[in-house]
Amino acid sequence: MSSLPGPGPTGAAGAADPYSPGQVPRVLAGREVELGRVRDRLGRVASFGELAGPLLVFHAPRGLGKTSLLRASEREAEALGFASAWLACSRERPFLAELAHSVDRALEAVDLAPEQRRSWRDRMRGLSLEVGVLGVSVGGEVTGDAADDGDHDVAAQAPIGALQDLLGEAARAVRARGGAGLVVYIDELHAASADDMSTLLNAVQNLDGARADTPLTVVTAGLPVTPEAIVRAATFGERSAFVPLDVLSPADARHLLAGPAADLGVAWSSDALDLVLEHCGGHPYLLQLLGSSTWTSRRPVGGDVLDIDDVSAGLPGAEQQLRAMYAARWAVATGLEQSFIVAMAAAGTGNITRAAIAREMGVDSRAISVPRDRLIDKGIIEPVGHGLVRFTMPGFDRWVRDRDSQ
Template sequence: MVTVDPYTPGQVPRVLAGRAAELGRIRDQVSRVVAFGELGGAPLVFHAPRGLGKTSLLRTAQREAEEVGCLTAWVACSRERAFLPELLHAVRRSLERAGLPAGGDREAGRWRTRLEKVSLELGLPGLSVGGELRTGVDPVPDASPPAEAAPIGALEDLLHDAATLARGRGREGSRGGTRGGVSPGAGLVLFLDELHAASAVDLSILLNAAQNLGGAREANPLAVVTAGLPVTPEAIVRAATFGERSVFVPLDVLSDDDARALLTVPAQAQQVTWSPEALDLVAAECHGHPYLLQLLGSATWQVARPASGGVLEAGHVVAAVPSARDQLDAMFRARWAGATPGEQAFVRAMAQVAQSQGADNVTRAAIAAQLGQPSSSISVPRERLIEKGVIEPVGHGLVRFTMPGFARWVTELSGEHLTQE
């Protein structure tokens, strides 16, 4: 029987390997919403460098939340767009799909009014919060605040209403009904991905609204689950002092067992197995990095093209490495091109130090020495590269590249090639 490559480099995986503890934390909050009709808890914030599985985790949790009867709204934040208007759209779409509000003209009218109010407060760049904060990515510095500018309150009211409507669905008057035997009327779960890209003002409004909703937790059947790059916790605490009450959860690379499960479980579904040697090779090459595992898993499958009952062998892996490397190079090239000349110089120096020391973690002092600059003058490129997810701090003034292989790629480029890029 013909088989199909089950691996998903760059897409939400068919099977989420590992992450049981992280999914458990989300489930705890969702269960509270479902069982008690109350707030799940302080916003959950998963943070990790690129490719470690934040989106995959949130998408899996979203599916689970829907399976237990929650409505969900998903927003991927971006520096180009204000995210609160997107959140409104996502919440509205989610309710509409469930046939809400359905309690007759009065309820629908009330909901429309609520939406209009909150759109006015949040949707237009330049609206002011308490005379100080401005929503949007391009604030208008001298726009005078409208008389009723209260985006926090407006968002709070809207989320309260939306969560209450979601909870009430399936009860009297609702057309939402039961889907596939699932009990309706659980509540609302917001999933906010790429949260580091949200503007500080939008973030502040959201955190304030969430904090206020927590003041009446039993009245708000809602949970907020977010993810972003490692700078996210810092951005949150900067946006609102009480932001530190969010629950911060770092995502690490997969354990060796989970890395192997990432490869074997999707293959088993098609009666294809991995030889132990092949598994060892992939595990050694990828260091538990989920994107790399998917990439090399897929490349191996393409080389082997196994029939059902077939075995993926070490030879297939060896033959697949060049094509996986090519794809990885394309990603590295994009990272390189997205860096300023100052950041590129930092990356090059850091890669040289890492390669010469044979270590992943590099000190700030060693990078500065390699560049022939004082340690204090490399702060800006260092911060920017952390923000972009190219490098990450690992404590005690140490940083490392977030993608295995990037240091080698940078040092392997000829000097001429580097200056041309």
């Protein structure tokens, strides 16, 4: 890419590493279908000035590229004249107040007249208070129609109404200034509390009831538990558009490696690409990690070709980083969960049956539901249908077996 530094003047230092393990990539490989899903919505908002709902939810284990996808889509949206608000949920921070602030920041980028700005700020303060005070005890499924029977519902309705107003007014303000509309990105949605999730779903659902004048869309991402958490928060949440992210295809994985190098005039031999793919499958984080370790082992300059010796020389560095990540996953598991992990690793690589895990643990297969569910929540394992589970990070099973045999 044109903004990257070129090869060093002496050649000894080589060109700067263009890979980005753990950061948003310079070149987003693949994901055309998924970007297309967001583009469809942006198109509807831009063309009709109306809400493009329901919630769009990308879900996948860590490292598969959810945040990278949302960021790439955000760049596209801004180029199309959208204002974008960005929020990453966390169990520690109040969701609705954070959302209000990110919408406020999005409006800063839109050139509101000073008096509009002042009146928006006043409204914001009011809404933040409302949301901050009442946002603590919303429960169950509350729709616009169920508003007025009993104190609880009235209290519960307030943050929904406040959020509805906030999103609707912000979206209209963007449009009034000649923008296309507002797009709200919510990352790590699985970390939102059930109350906050319910408020968000209800607000978007209510806005959908009068979508004509609401130039808005909401795009989210979270761990594989997210769809379940959404449906638990509000049954109508099942109408959200759920899109799983899978590993990259071999062609996209090759592009992830070759694309950023080609921008610096550096090529990969096809053997070297094959070797990296053999180690990483299509896992984007691992590909970035091995791309980076290969690059730094060679420090190539324009015209060089990375080969299998460079990949091999970089492997120890990458493995060291991986071991640290495996150890971090192990450390967040409780004793019972660790027993489950050990049993699952002992049962083999790939998709493992519940029965095999229970057998290894020496218990009845009904007894393992709790650690299984918690490990899914933590993003360490994921269900793959028919009672099968697998580790979300390739190589973790081998690390656990090695650790266990020491």
